[in-house]
Amino acid sequence: MAAQVGLLAADTSSKDVVTGADIAAGQVEDLTAVRVFARTNPQQKLDIVEAWRSHGAVTAMTGDGVNDGPALRQADIGVAMGARGTEVARQAADLVLTDDELSTVVKAVEEGRRVYDNIRRFLIYGLAGGTAEILVMLAGPLIGLPLPLRAGQILWINLLTHGLTGVAMGAEPVSPGAMNRPPRPTGQHILGAGAWQRLLLLATVVTASCLAAALTARAWDLPWQSVLFLALLAAQLGVVLGLRGRLLTRENLFLPLAVLSSALLAAAAL
Incomplete structure (x- = not known):
């Protein structure tokens, strides 16, 4: 047998x-x-x-x-x-x-790994975005940007990034090769296995690119605060798409629609 x-x-x-x-x-x-x-x-x-x-x-x-x-x-x-x-x-x-x-056990394991991966993605996305916003507010005055963002702009960014797109991330399909991975160690933190490093790297890249966009806009005598607002929101929406297991999959069309809706709402606020 x-x-x-x-x-x-x-x-x-x-x-x-x-x-x-x-x-x-x-x-x-x-x-x-x-x-x-x-x-x-x-x-x-x-x-x-x-x-x-x-x-x-x-x-x-x-x-x-x-x-x-x-x-x-x-x-x-x-x-x-x-x-x-x-x-x-x-x-x-x-x-x-x-x-x-017994085949149901395989399906349950696959679903569990999908949910766990989506939770990790959302934590990396949310914490990286929040860290970038803090760094922008702290570093802006040091490089000549006295008030990088207004309170309303920060709240609108958080609402759009953690609202529609955050919910949509929970419906992401299972990653390719998820069932080929060995079980994670029982004592491993949810942000272990390189997640902290990835989070900090994303936050650094988002912060640097947004501040560079604001400085460039100010040098060209453009409304740099609005440029910084759009750059910070666009960068975070880009992180959402970059964290997908399969960028062009059609299994969760709600996510690209949420990203598009957030972008349109940002433009409407501007």
Whole structure:
């Protein structure tokens, strides 16, 4: 059965398949080196989960019986069968499959990664934009721009960038290759894995480009405050599009429409 579903290759050795009796007899030194377990008791299932967790792995356990309860509870993610599963298994699990289809687990993981990625994108986008606005207000007077932005302009920028476009980012489709990534470390911060560095880089680029536009406008005797207002909003809208997993995808047309609407509302305010 394991070979039919692709868990085992044709040249599988006997060490890749063990039974509960083999574990009880002390014939298995490393439980994480085994591919398939058969006829194991509740304590052995718990030991298998603990062995993988001790290696830093994120564990998931599926089950439907009373004997699966301890391992379902101990695993990072316990998945019980909702149709044929016992009440004990359902209560011990974190997730319950109402259709008892393991393929639903794959869809759930994909959806979870999509939501997590979109939250990260929004945090990078929002924090980078907010940091850029603060830097513009602090650095402007130092380079000869006494009042970079008025209060109404700042509020309008925040409303347009965090309103329509922020909501639209939540509907972004799953990124290409999302299911090929290994599970993230359990202790990793949501802004870990380079997100902080990316955030600061974007904030720096947005700040520098907007201040440069304002200085150029002032040198040409143009309304530099209005130029700075438009440049800051346009830069943040550009960041939104740059953070997309697929720039030209048609799966979330609400985002480009939100960007266009924000741009038109900015022009109307000007």
